[in-house]
Amino acid sequence: MTKITVIIPVSPGHVRYILNTLLSLEKGIRKPDEVILITPSMTAKYLMDIITNFKLSFEVKIIEMNEPGIGIARKTGIDMAKGDIIAFIDADEIAHSAWLSNIERHITNDRPIIAGRIEYIDEDILKSFSSNVINQPLNDHSCHEIEFAPTANLAFMKFIINEVGNFDPEFIIGHEDTDFIWRIQHRELKVWLCNDIVTYHVKRSEKFNVRRSFDIGLQTSILFLKHPGKTIKKLMKIPLGYIVILIISTLLIIKGDINLPILILISPLTYELYRCFRRKYYKKVCLKFIPVRILDQIIYGLG
Numbered sequence: 001m002t003k004i005t006v007i008i009p010v011s012p013g014h015v016r017y018i019l020n021t022l023l024s025l026e027k028g029i030r031k032p033d034e035v036i037l038i039t040p041s042m043t044a045k046y047l048m049d050i051i052t053n054f055k056l057s058f059e060v061k062i063i064e065m066n067e068p069g070i071g072i073a074r075k076t077g078i079d080m081a082k083g084d085i086i087a088f089i090d091a092d093e094i095a096h097s098a099w100l101s102n103i104e105r106h107i108t109n110d111r112p113i114i115a116g117r118i119e120y121i122d123e124d125i126l127k128s129f130s131s132n133v134i135n136q137p138l139n140d141h142s143c144h145e146i147e148f149a150p151t152a153n154l155a156f157m158k159f160i161i162n163e164v165g166n167f168d169p170e171f172i173i174g175h176e177d178t179d180f181i182w183r184i185q186h187r188e189l190k191v192w193l194c195n196d197i198v199t200y201h202v203k204r205s206e207k208f209n210v211r212r213s214f215d216i217g218l219q220t221s222i223l224f225l226k227h228p229g230k231t232i233k234k235l236m237k238i239p240l241g242y243i244v245i246l247i248i249s250t251l252l253i254i255k256g257d258i259n260l261p262i263l264i265l266i267s268p269l270t271y272e273l274y275r276c277f278r279r280k281y282y283k284k285v286c287l288k289f290i291p292v293r294i295l296d297q298i299i300y301g302l303g
Contacts, residue, residue, distance in 0.1 A: 071170060096134050114143070153199045
């Protein structure tokens, strides 16, 4: 019988949602064979109390991480996993009752990487854990090829790690999924999205989205150096000025006229400005928040 391991990185900010995530898996048609929670030491005891107080039908492992970063968290979870199928879900998500059963139905050795739809819901709906949400009828069972899939709803056969490599610990805040998917595509493997593989993600605040866009910008520097061709192709969809800054900065690094921390500062700053002012409803948040993030990144980049 095929075994499924569900891996959930749990940050301190998302601990309050994890019980809902686990209960949604418990109410699933197909239960996981094991769940691995990757979390910092400061939240490990809280998670252990949850596991102790709520009887679950599947094994739950808690792995304490002393080294920060989403890349190392995902890599560690995969290294510890016993399942033939690895499935990722976020700690601030709940799964449809047919989530794992549909993953198991769609995934094969010939189609080893699949993703699903992510629907965004209000926090009070996620916390109330309405059965009407996780048991909604799913009428579209089709799958189609996609270019990118976030790890918030992603599953793959574990054997592909031998072909493409594990998640890269160098990605601390984000883009670990982009790097992983690009390496999959480099091996000429396809990523499929199946419409009946559904998770429900809590909506995040504008302030969180602005902070996230800045941090993702910082990780874009690393992605650019690791996948220059792919990154340039992706960046063609955003303002030319951002691309020019990245290229010039990289050339200056090669010549030795500028060091990497400066590029780490320039990239998220320009990416932040682009993301903020592309969306009108971010503007007020941006004007208040950007100066703080610039100072933060100067300290980070030059420290």
